[in-house]
Amino acid sequence: MKKSSEGIRLTVTTILGVIFGFFVGCSFPNFSSIRLSLVPSFSSTVEMDFTGDTIYVESNPHGAELLPPGIVVVETDFYLRRLWGNPEEDLTTRPKYLVTFTVGFEQQKNVDMAVKKFSEDFTILLFHYDGRASEWEELEWSKRAIHVSIRKQTKWWYAKRFLHPDVVAAYDYIFIWDEDIGVEHFDAEKYLHLVKKYGLEISQPGVDPNKGLTWEMTKRRGDSEVHKETIEKPGWCTDPHLPPCAAFVEIEAPVFSRNAWRCVWHMIQNDLVHGWGLDFAFGRCVEPAHEKIGVVDAQWIVNRVIPSIGDQVRERCMLEWSQFQARLAQADRAHIDGTARG
Template sequence: MGAGPSARSDPMRSVFTMLMAIAFGFFIGKSFPSLSISKLSIPTSLILCTEVSFPKCEAQEIKDRPRSSSLASNEIQNSSANQSQGDIWVPTNPRGAERLPPGIVAAESDLYLRKLWGNPSEDLTNKPKYLVTFTVGYKQRKNVDAAVKKFSGNFTIMMFHYDGRTTEWDEFEWSRKAIHVSVPKQTKWWYAKRFLHPDIVAPYEYIFIWDEDLGVEHFNAEEYIKLVRKHGLEISQPALDPKSKGFNWQITRRRVGQEIHRDENPSPPGCPGPREPPCAGFVEIMATVFSRDAWRCVWHLIQNDLVHGWGLDFSLRRCVERAREKIGVVDSQWIVHQAVPSLGDQGEASQEKKPCQGVRERCKMEWGMFNNRLVAADEDYLRPKQS
């Protein structure tokens, strides 16, 4: 059957209705002022959902949900911190840390051993107040063991190994708690310059820098500290027993019946002056003890490339005000210098020279180089003041 008139007019009616709706919408749009979408309270999630896929809309809705006040406060603080980072410049901070807020700067460190677990505040049940270092080879282990046992739990023990042998020392119980640094064929001043920076050893009131060939039968470290404090010594050493194998300088010889002495009295003929090294304000470098403040200066005096330290003992007085009063030898706690030439064996032999001969020649050369540098530095400093 063919379609009737009403059926044929339905499509025409639909088109007409659509055109009227468009025209009406256009008329309405022209009849009202334009509206800014920014003035409407339309959730941003609805706007984004017209442009992005559903998963992103869902994430945005989560972000727009109400947050706790503490979370919002933290985000505000973090935002403020990020914005102000470029404005921080504190010239009084340590060099290189000027862009950090002073409250976060950790300028000093220590040699205390830490745990790998638990609360950091619970790591240290005991904080040693003093540091003792020995530069050692395994052949001298028995002598070093006897020396270490003269130091109480108030001391951090640090071992510098010039022969590369470290694990063998674990036969001694104290060794398992000591700090071991192993670099072959180096001297104690090489180690000290690299591992005893003043900001690293700052927690320690006194720093002992000792050789391995010292007899300590008549020495007690705690009693030694008491005497150093009593007499106000900033740099000191135990006196040497007259039985020691030779003396480089007579001022270090023990005087029976005294607690300490500070100079040669009367001055022997070879002294440049009664107040001058090696007759006053002088100790040797075999068993030296430094206060924290004195060491901060001495560390800077040690030359990076001159490793034997010869000549250094003549200049230690530069690091102490009133050196004649504050540098001294402790008589009532004395040691024996066994003069074992162990470091000489670490030298390089040749057809013309034994290993120890080359080492000794380097020692003398360094002494001259150190003195020349010191004289030149004095002249460079004083020249502008004299002109």
């Protein structure tokens, strides 16, 4: 009788165990992988899923999840490489800054003068809108420059397609300049010294107030090294800390820190190629904008006012400005609504 009673108890326990396991299994129908936490270095942890023969690394960039983390290179650069020898010995120097000009051959003389204001600590990148890139080879510095030649495109069209943040991540500062800038009173190294001294994430040189049309904010002042605010015409500024009275530089000759450019690049619209309206929105990419955006007076430039757009193009510029403002307002509303619902 004792043995019979123990057998019954064992049978009942087994049945209950099977039933319990069945319900637990039903509660986790999608559990089909094993997660391990690997520590490849002292500073990072890589989460990996092993599902069948596939290794899925969540910390890798999108599209590279199937690669081992140690082989993933998320950034690139414009440094020129040799075709022979040891790759590790290719670079004798690593420029810390990037300067780009969008150019036509007719402005070669002016661009030549401008480029010579930048030392070998700068990578030179020319965007050729007239297709005449090979004709620049007569200039000595042109041999170490990067040339991108695509006809009839604008500075911001090139910037969106060739200055992705992961491409220019090697550079501390990125200059995105027009071709018609006079640089007789400009020194790039001294300019960056002042940018760092005053903590500017987005900046531009002051513009000669006696040449061409320019906003009050970007006019050069003779009594300061840097200024970050101004007084505009009545009705232009709803807030003294907002554009165009502060947190404002123009799209003619802006200079961005690496971090600021990563944000600005994402704000550039793929189809709005003239960039009108961007300068009023630069402040969204740094905080506080009225302290980190400024004009460097001690190193200043001249706007040579070379005619480059006709009435039809100007009409397109104005249209793009209004479209950009509308998209920004719509994005703000959607964000506010989403935050409120959340």
